[in-house]
Amino acid sequence: MALTDETDVVRTEEMLLNVGPQHPSTHGVFRMVVKISGETILEAEPVIGYLHRGTEKLAENLQYTQIIPYTDRLDYVSAMLNNYSLVHTVEEALGIAIPDRAEYIRVITMELNRLASHLIFFGTYLLDLGAMTPFLYAFEEREKIIDMFNELCGARITFNYMRIGGVKYDTPPGWLEQVDAFVKRMKGEMVKYRNLVTGNEIFLARVRGVGKYTTEQALGHGMSGINLRCTGYNWDLRKKKPYSIYDRFDWEVPLGKNGDCWDRYILHMEEMEQSLRIVEQALQQIQPGPVLAKVPKLIRVPAGEYYSGIEGTRGELGFYIVSDGKDKPYRLKIRRPSFENLQILPIILKGVPVGDMVAILGSIDPVLGEVGA
Amino acid sequence: MFGFLKGLGVTISQLPKKKVTLMYPDEKPEWPERFRGVHRFIPELCTVCNQCARICPTSCISLSGARDENRKLRIETYDINSDICILCSLCTEVCPTEAILMSDTFENASYVRDDLYLDMHWLYNNELEYERRHPDRAIPETDVQKKAGD
Amino acid sequence: MxxxxxxxxxxxxxxxxxxxxxxxxxxxxxxxxxxxxxxxxxxxxxxxxxxxxxxxxxxxxxxxxxxxxxxxxxxxxxxxxxxxxxxxKPAAKPAAKKAPPPPDPRAVAAKEKADEIKAVLIAKLGASAVVETGAAHFTPMLLIDRGKWSDAVTALRDDPAWDLNYLECMAGTDYPEYIEVVVYLQSTELGHFVCMKTRTPRDGAKVPSLAPIYPVANWEEREIFDLLGVTFTGHPDMRRIMMWEEFEGHPLRKDYSVWD
Structure with a gap:
């Protein structure tokens, strides 16, 4: 039987595909309702709120020190940075001077946590794309970092380590030498990752030129962090609105060119190297001293509104506190980077083949604990 | 083309390296001193100041005490609802006598929720177990007990 | 001990x-x-x-x-x-309760900046646009009239001297008499950081939407709608985002009770 004209025989329809909340590649409980025609996505609509735990409402009944464990659970892969963001906002409101050693320990732990978070990106992004080995390498290194944090503060993920005025404990004896040994080892591992993944042709073909957006789109959508710097725009809060002691170290901000998935991947790798640089310099500069400033036992923030943002692993993580002079905030709003970053998905997923959807979502690197706070 | 070979080189170089997997549950991990597992409690040191119950972010500690013959407060009941405890250890930070501490018991799963409501006896038992497991880490009780007793 | x-x-x-x-x-x-x-x-x-x-x-x-x-x-x-x-003030208050110390120079500078912006907005939109200026902890703060909310924000975005092209944070707060919507705007090129707010009564809360101006406000406004009950007019997709569609009530309001 000869088929004269294929359009007479083949009937196409749009299909509504539910990339459901339970999915191995959506980085958490994240749902996308995707309308596809054949292999091309026509519309994609993210649905969030599955991990909404009411942190902002709970915080209205908790003192500032009691909120710190809750912030651990926002972006659960980089808990030190969440802790620091809250503590930093309160310290700016109170105007406390932090002891030097506490600042150095904070920078060391924050940059190590940034490294751990980027290792998770490295592992899980490649796992999404189908490569199972880098995941194990990345997690081996991450285990070392987490074990060091375990010795420091007693937990592997939910550290609860920063306090208003400094950090909770001083480093145990021998910890800084451990970090030093780790940094030296990690530099060799970065070469290994470069050899394993960065030159791989299949990987390059899957991520080059995929998921592009322009700087205007990124700025309009409030993107920050790597998602903004991949377009080539230089906006890193550690350099532009400096906080803590980042100005004492010599490091650079890596920038991308095209705004595609490849640039985001490479920026993650390069930021890991810059973090190692910062940790190395901090280890050389750290001196003994106190680790907690003298703060009142019951911390009361003067009435007013305060906002301060830091450079988290995924972008700008900020806390907006409205206080009426009591020891509990009147309103605590958390500016979550993944929440803003995900808004660009409907735009860059238009007209893209379904196979690229996971690559694009993975490169935006959302953490759902942040998205639904 | 050569990208594949470099990657393969990395894989082959991993072959002779030592394995890093911990064969749990046959091998248990060694936890550092500051590890935050389920609490352990020393009733003799507690002065019923109520700080731990006040600082707990999830309000999972409830306690009661009474005055004994020397007009000093002694603890009568001390309960931790480890169902909602988030193991943040803020209670250990504020305790002035270090009566409440964290142990390294991390296997807390249970089939029945009632088992998760820990009372003073369970917590004191946990303390005894901890001291048995780590004889080098136990706090020198005698001096502290003397100070708290007088 | x-x-x-x-x-x-x-x-x-x-x-x-x-x-x-x-x-x-x-x-x-x-x-x-x-x-x-x-x-x-x-x-x-x-x-x-x-x-x-x-x-x-x-x-x-x-x-x-x-x-x-x-x-x-x-x-x-x-x-x-x-x-x-x-x-x-506080450090001086206990010892010398009479004279408050001079305000912090950063706060004064922020208020001056806020007054500058007020002048710009009044020139463009009329005298009723800006209700109040102040300083929210060293950040210039302006309280904008509700009707002129989106016009004011657009005016500052397009003005070449201010160029507020980046929306950093948007939040809603429930006060006893009104609900306040706060937005922190940043100029990434010129370095300005400004706080703008508007107020709306608690019943029938309506605020013009910023989503056509800054696409990031889309989900932020949906979140404020979901949790506080403020409707944003002109928003392309006003629905609940965190809670499910059939949920009733607005959880972040102070008078919201979990036990319904």
Missing amino acids: SDEPRKPSEENQPSEPRNPSPQRTQDPGGQGAEAIARTAMNPSPGPAGPAATKQPPEKTPEGAEKSVGASGASDVKTGTAGAAAQSA
Whole structure:
């Protein structure tokens, strides 16, 4: 039987595909309702709120020190940075001077946590794309970092380590030498990752030129962090609105060119190297001293509104506190980077083949604990 | 083309390296001193100041005490609802006598929720177990007990 | 080790924040508990501000005297808004209750900047656009009239001298008489950081939407709608985002009760 004209025989329809909340590649409980025609996505609509735990409402009944464990659970892969963001906002409101050693320990732990978070990106992004080995390498290194944090503060993920005025404990004896040994080892591992993944042709073909957006789109959508710097725009809060002691170290901000998935991947790798640089310099500069400033036992923030943002692993993580002079905030709003970053998905997923959807979502690197706070 | 070979080189170089997997549950991990597992409690040191119950972010500690013959407060009941405890250890930070501490018991799963409501006896038992497991880490009780007793 | 019950001493604690001088004392082996348990000493009054005065802490007798005066001062304090003056005042209040210290220069600079922006907006949109200016802890703050909300924000985005092209944070707060929508805008090229707010009554809360101007406001406004009940007119997709569609009530409101 000869088929004269294929359009007479083949009937196409749009299909509504539910990339459901339970999915191995959506980085958490994240749902996308995707309308596809054949292999091309026509519309994609993210649905969030599955991990909404009411942190902002709970915080209205908790003192500032009691909120710190809750912030651990926002972006659960980089808990030190969440802790620091809250503590930093309160310290700016109170105007406390932090002891030097506490600042150095904070920078060391924050940059190590940034490294751990980027290792998770490295592992899980490649796992999404189908490569199972880098995941194990990345997690081996991450285990070392987490074990060091375990010795420091007693937990592997939910550290609860920063306090208003400094950090909770001083480093145990021998910890800084451990970090030093780790940094030296990690530099060799970065070469290994470069050899394993960065030159791989299949990987390059899957991520080059995929998921592009322009700087205007990124700025309009409030993107920050790597998602903004991949377009080539230089906006890193550690350099532009400096906080803590980042100005004492010599490091650079890596920038991308095209705004595609490849640039985001490479920026993650390069930021890991810059973090190692910062940790190395901090280890050389750290001196003994106190680790907690003298703060009142019951911390009361003067009435007013305060906002301060830091450079988290995924972008700008900020806390907006409205206080009426009591020891509990009147309103605590958390500016979550993944929440803003995900808004660009409907735009860059238009007209893209379904196979690229996971690559694009993975490169935006959302953490759902942040998205639904 | 050569990208594949470099990657393969990395894989082959991993072959002779030592394995890093911990064969749990046959091998248990060694936890550092500051590890935050389920609490352990020393009733003799507690002065019923109520700080731990006040600082707990999830309000999972409830306690009661009474005055004994020397007009000093002694603890009568001390309960931790480890169902909602988030193991943040803020209670250990504020305790002035270090009566409440964290142990390294991390296997807390249970089939029945009632088992998760820990009372003073369970917590004191946990303390005894901890001291048995780590004889080098136990706090020198005698001096502290003397100070708290007088 | 002190072992008396803490409660009475806590109430006597001076409630104002202080600028403690980070002492080079021995920190006992990392026990954070002792560090927190140490009561803070009040630095002597002076031009206190976030530029911390490195003065040695006072001894306890003066601390006790200050704590008596402090409880009176705290009542006056909690009523006022405007954080900048607060952080400068408290250290001086207990010792010299008469003269408040000069406000922090950063707060003054922020207020001046806010007045500049007010002039720009009044020139473009008329005198009723800006209701009030101030400084939200060293950030220029403007309270915009609700009807002119999106016009004001557009005007500042398009103005080449201000170029506020980046929306950093958007939040809603529930006050007893009104709901306030706050937005923090940043100019990534020129470095301006401005706080703009608008107020709306709690019943039938409606605010013009910023989503056509800044696409990021899309989900932020949906979140404020979901959790506080403020409808944004002109928003392309006004539905609940965190809670499910059939949910009733607005959880972040102060009068929301979980037990329905």
